[in-house]
Amino acid sequence: MNKFIRIDMTSLGVKIEETPEKYAGLGGRALTSSFVADEVKPTCHALGKNNKLIFAPGLLSGTSAPNSGRISVGAKSPLTGTIKESNSGGSFSQKMARMGIKALVIEGMPANDKFYVININMNSVTIDEAPPEILGGTGNYKAIEILSAKYGEKVGIAIAGPAGEYRLPTANISFKDPEGNIRSAGRGGLGAVMGSKKIKAIVIDDTGAGQVPIADLEKFRAASKVFAQALMSHPVSGQGLATYGTDVLINILNEAGGLPSYNFTAGRIDHNDNISGETLNATITDRGGDGKVSHGCHPGCIIKCSQWYPDKEGKYITSGFEYETIWALGADSGIKDLDDIAYIDRAMDDIGVDSIEIAVAVATAMDGGLLTWGDGKAVLDAVKQIAIPTPLGRILGGGTAVVGKVCGLYRVPVVKDQGIPAYDPRPVKGIGLTYATGTMGADHTSGYCIAGNILNVGAKIDPLKKDGQIEYARAMQIGTAAVDSTGMCLFVYFGIADSPDGYQALIDMINAQYGLSLTAADVDKLGESVLKTERAFNKAAGFTNAHDRLPEFFEYEPCPPHNVVWDFTPEEIDEVYNF
Amino acid sequence: MIHVKIRLFATLRENRDKETVIELSEGAAVKDILERLDISREDAAIILINGRGAKLDRILEDNDIVSIFPPLGGG
Numbered sequence: 001m002n003k004f005i006r007i008d009m010t011s012l013g014v015k016i017e018e019t020p021e022k023y024a025g026l027g028g029r030a031l032t033s034s035f036v037a038d039e040v041k042p043t044c045h046a047l048g049k050n051n052k053l054i055f056a057p058g059l060l061s062g063t064s065a066p067n068s069g070r071i072s073v074g075a076k077s078p079l080t081g082t083i084k085e086s087n088s089g090g091s092f093s094q095k096m097a098r099m100g101i102k103a104l105v106i107e108g109m110p111a112n113d114k115f116y117v118i119n120i121n122m123n124s125v126t127i128d129e130a131p132p133e134i135l136g137g138t139g140n141y142k143a144i145e146i147l148s149a150k151y152g153e154k155v156g157i158a159i160a161g162p163a164g165e166y167r168l169p170t171a172n173i174s175f176k177d178p179e180g181n182i183r184s185a186g187r188g189g190l191g192a193v194m195g196s197k198k199i200k201a202i203v204i205d206d207t208g209a210g211q212v213p214i215a216d217l218e219k220f221r222a223a224s225k226v227f228a229q230a231l232m233s234h235p236v237s238g239q240g241l242a243t244y245g246t247d248v249l250i251n252i253l254n255e256a257g258g259l260p261s262y263n264f265t266a267g268r269i270d271h272n273d274n275i276s277g278e279t280l281n282a283t284i285t286d287r288g289g290d291g292k293v294s295h296g297c298h299p300g301c302i303i304k305c306s307q308w309y310p311d312k313e314g315k316y317i318t319s320g321f322e323y324e325t326i327w328a329l330g331a332d333s334g335i336k337d338l339d340d341i342a343y344i345d346r347a348m349d350d351i352g353v354d355s356i357e358i359a360v361a362v363a364t365a366m367d368g369g370l371l372t373w374g375d376g377k378a379v380l381d382a383v384k385q386i387a388i389p390t391p392l393g394r395i396l397g398g399g400t401a402v403v404g405k406v407c408g409l410y411r412v413p414v415v416k417d418q419g420i421p422a423y424d425p426r427p428v429k430g431i432g433l434t435y436a437t438g439t440m441g442a443d444h445t446s447g448y449c450i451a452g453n454i455l456n457v458g459a460k461i462d463p464l465k466k467d468g469q470i471e472y473a474r475a476m477q478i479g480t481a482a483v484d485s486t487g488m489c490l491f492v493y494f495g496i497a498d499s500p501d502g503y504q505a506l507i508d509m510i511n512a513q514y515g516l517s518l519t520a521a522d523v524d525k526l527g528e529s530v531l532k533t534e535r536a537f538n539k540a541a542g543f544t545n546a547h548d549r550l551p552e553f554f555e556y557e558p559c560p561p562h563n564v565v566w567d568f569t570p571e572e573i574d575e576v577y578n579f
Numbered sequence: 580m581i582h583v584k585i586r587l588f589a590t591l592r593e594n595r596d597k598e599t600v601i602e603l604s605e606g607a608a609v610k611d612i613l614e615r616l617d618i619s620r621e622d623a624a625i626i627l628i629n630g631r632g633a634k635l636d637r638i639l640e641d642n643d644i645v646s647i648f649p650p651l652g653g654g
Contacts (some may be wrong), residue, residue, distance in 0.1 A: 235624075235650035244589055246653030251588050255646040257630040268630075277653075278589060305653070323653050448654050455652050456624055462632060494652045561630055 003101045005125055007118060009197045010049065010108030014125045019102040025514070027059035029085040030485035030530050031103060032074025036083050037533045042540035046078035046189075047167055047196040048109075055096070055104040055158065055202070058487015062097025062212040063220070065509050066228045067489040069094045069298035071158075071175065071185070076541070079169040079189040079357070079399055080416040080441040083537040085484065086185035089297030089306075090175030092156040093487060095206040106197050115165065115200040119151065122208040130200040137162045137387045139350035140174045140182055143201070148180060151203045159201040161352015162387040164191030168397035170357045171195060174349065181319050183297050186354040187418065188440060189399075215515035223508035230502025231302060231495035236457065241305035241491060242294040246323035248277030249422070249450075250331070256454055257561045258428040258463065260420075261331045263367035264413050267424050267559045275330035275338055280309070280321065283338060289314015303491050309342050318346040324444075327422040328359030333366055333379065340376025344383055351387045353397060358383060360419030361400040368407020370395070411553045416441035416543070425550055426559040426566050428453050428463040433473035433568065437548045437576040439534035445490055447477035451497065458497030464564060470575045477576070481534075482527035486510065528579060535577065545574050580604060581641040585612060588648045591622065603639060610635040612645060624650035 004023070006015045023031055032054045044050035053075045060068040071093035077084035096104070099122060110116075115130040131150065134143040140161045147157055156176060163171035171191030172184040214220045232238040240248065250272055253259040257267040273279060284291040284307060291310035296302070297320060306320045321342060329341045348355040362379055365371045370392070371378055385393030395406050400419035404412030413420040418441030425432025430449030438446040452459025452472055461468045483490060486506070496502035507518055554566035584600050595616060603611060613623055613635070625648035626633050639645070 236652035240589070240649070240651045241653065244651070248589060248651050249653040252625065252648055252651060255586065255588075255627050255630060255648075278592065445654060450654065451652070454625070455650075456632075457650075457652060460632075464631065490654065491652070 003099070005101060005104045005120070007104070007106045007125070007127065008108045009106060009110050009199070012110065012127050014127065016125065023102065026485065027061070028056055028070065028072040028087065028485040028487050029074070029481060030526060031056040032072045032085050033083055033530055033534050035103065035105070036074045036076065037537045040076050042076070042537050043542065044076060046076045046081065046193060051076050051193055051196070053106040053190065053193050053197065055092070056102065057093040057097040059485060059510055060513065061093040061487035063214065063509070063513060064300070065224050066231060066300055066302045067492050068487045069300055070487050070489055071096070072484065073173055073185045073190050075190055075193045077188040077190070077440065078167070078192045080418050081541060082416055082440050082543065083534045084188035084190060084440050086173070086187050086190055087484060088173070088175045088185040089183040089301070089489070090156065090177050091299060092158055092175050092204060094299060095156045095204045095209070097212050098206050098209040099204070104202070106194070106199060109197050115198050117147070117200055118202040120203065121205040134200060135165065139387070140352050141350050144176050144180055144182070147201055147203055148176070152205055154205070156204040156206070157201055159352070160191040160194040160199065161350065163351050163353045163397055164195035165200070166389055166397070167192040167195045168353070168386070168389070168394065170353045170361070170397050170399045172352055172354050174352050177297055177319070178299055182349045183320060184349065184354070186356065187443060189354070191352050212513070214513050216512045220509055220512035223505045223512055226501055226505035227509060228302060230499045230505060231492060234495040234499065237303050237491060237495035241303050241494070244277035244281050245305055245307050245321065247275070247280045247321065247326050249323045250276045250327065251278065252454060253423060256427070256463065258424045258454070259327065259331050260413070260422065260424045262334055262373065263332060263363045263411060264424065265557070267427055268561055269331045271336045274336045275326050275341065279338065280307070284309060287312065287314050290316040295319060301489065303489065305491060311339065317342045318349065321345055322355070324422045325355040325359055328356060328363060329376070329379065332360065332363035334374035335376040335379065336374060337376055340380065344376065344380050347380060347383045351383070353386060356421050357399050357419045358396060360413060360421070361396050361403045364400050364403045364409065364412060365396065365407065367411060368403065368409050370403070370407060411557070412551060414442060415550060416547055418442045423450055424559050426554055426564045427562045429466055429568070430461060430463065430469045430472050432550060432566055433469055433573065433576050434477060436550050436573050437473070438477065439531060439538060445480070447473050447480055448490070448493070449473055449476055451476070451493065457494055464562060466568060466572070470572060474576050474579060477531060478524055478527035480527070481530035482523045485526060485530065545570070548573055581607070581639060583612070583639050583642070584644045585616070586644065586646045588646070589651055590649050591618060591647060607639050608635065609633055609637050609639065609645065618647065622649050623647050
């Protein structure tokens with residue numbers, strides 16, 4: 001992979017350069033974060049001309065390695081003001097890698113008000129004017145259909161939805177999946193950065209591309225086989241995720257008393273059976289039609305945690321119907337009807353907003369009296385207003401912190417202005433450390449301590465106690481930063497956490513592809529270096545340790561049923577980044 | 580004798596009630612429940628008693644609520 005494409009939206013010019021030497025060994029998050037740290041002014045306004053948006057496939061993307069098709073997107077976040085990397089499935093990453101594109105960078109912004117489509121194929125990179133029929137509130141499902149008809153059914157697409165056009169800080173970047181549906185680089189508002197640069201969509205056509213070069217094909221194949229076996233032989237990555245999807249966590253967190261409910265006022269609900277993974281599975285199975293219990297979000301995925309959720313007549317409503325979205329609308333907002341939640345999920349994908357941020361904002365809005373607890377129909381209407389956008393649409397689209405301010409609340413579940421996801425930090429203390437200290441605001445995926453606190457995967461730590469949590473949160477964040485750089489789906493962790501052979505096979509694949517001899521210690525160092533780079537950017541942007549704190553209410557509002565509060569001291573929290 | 584409420588999840592519900600109350604003798608442990616319900620130790624990956632993690636040899640008390648999950652994950 002040697003092409004480094006730079007698109008300057010100020011001059012509407014394209015430069016295709018050789019990949020700079022310092023980025024040659026990097027991919028995914030390691031590449032996007034290094035680039036942002038090198039070239040983006042930390043104090044810039046995220047929606048101004050000095051921010052830059054970068055897309056990069058992972059180190060293993062485009063190869064036959066299972067689950068290696070994640071695309072990383074980086075920039076300064078308009079939601080948090082920190083550095084941001086968000087990754088997604090779809091087919092974009094593998095197409096970029098096969099075309100030899102190490103990174104695609106978008107910089108500057110045009111003087112006029114037109115929106116553009118970047119069109120990338122083996123022969124050229126052009127900046128086309130966006131077709132008017134995909135602008136001004138047109139949903140992502142329709143826009144992807146129109147772009148596929150215009151540029152080819154098999155092209156990869158990255159798109160900023162209506163929320164991105166309006167530069168709302170909850171706007172995501174959506175990616176076309178193999179069936180023309182939607183996957184998202186959800187968190188941190190990167191769709192608003194894309195919209196600020198007047199890019200409506202990026203279309204990529206890899207027709208004529210060769211295969212990704214592999215230095216030692218035989219070793220690569222052998223390692224890939226061991227890796228696939230590790231994933232398939234573990235009951236979580238091999239079976240559980242495909243059967244119940246991520247929503248299986250509803251009942252686990254509910255039983256453990258860590259399912260944030262009614263805007264983080266309790267850790268358990270009574271209507272868990274309405275929204276559980278078991279019910280999701282049974283509903284899809286009973287309804288048949290377009291419904292699929294199991295589905296992969298990118299070619300080469302063998303875990304298949306996604307699904308197609310149909311309506312009562314069997315017609316597709318949504319896919320990638322995730323635990324966090326169902327939790328925030330079902331438990332945190334009290335909506336008891338899974339169909340209502342599915343329609344809201346579809347609307348969020350269609351409008352191009354982060355389905356965690358908006359759903360947490362909805363629960364906060366209910367606490368503030370803007371919406372009624374449990375009223376799914378009213379939430380659907382309010383979310384659809386983001387596409388217009390009405391004042392209520394803009395308020396919700398401003399995210400949880402904005403809603404909290406507008407409603408005059410102190411109970412606002414955010415860290416660095418990003419909504420706290422689906423695990424209460426009071427009874428599940430490890431994840432609280434990740435929320436507090438992560439380089440991108442509250443984000444469970446940046447150090448998934450639920451694995452060892454609740455699921456007994458990779459570690460067994462009492463979630464209600466502080467013992468061992470600091471070291472664990474540190475190790476999980478370091479490991480995650482490394483995995484995010486490979487192009488691997490984070491769920492490979494379930495397959496390799498307790499399998500030394502599986503973990504070694506992941507490293508062996510990278511070594512075989514690039515002719516390297518990395519060790520596990522080198523991979524840890526990569527993770528550490530990514531985190532240090534990101535933290536240095538944040539520091540230069542004005543962030544200090546005082547920003548690495550949970551909202552104060554967690555310290556004095558006990559969370560039932562365990563009735564515990566957040567009790568890590570500032571000094572203890574700061575130990576997480578003492579490496 | 581003691582009475583314990585058992586909640587089963589995911590694949591453990593196949594051919595079993597999802598919630599049941601069983602009677603056990605004083606001093607019975609979690610492993611006795613697994614034996615009674617024919618659940619292997621590998622299949623009981625997550626065990627919670629009254630919402631707190633518990634091991635197989637944990638002695639049960641009257642009115643305990645025991646939640647048992649097979650190996651599961653998400654995120």
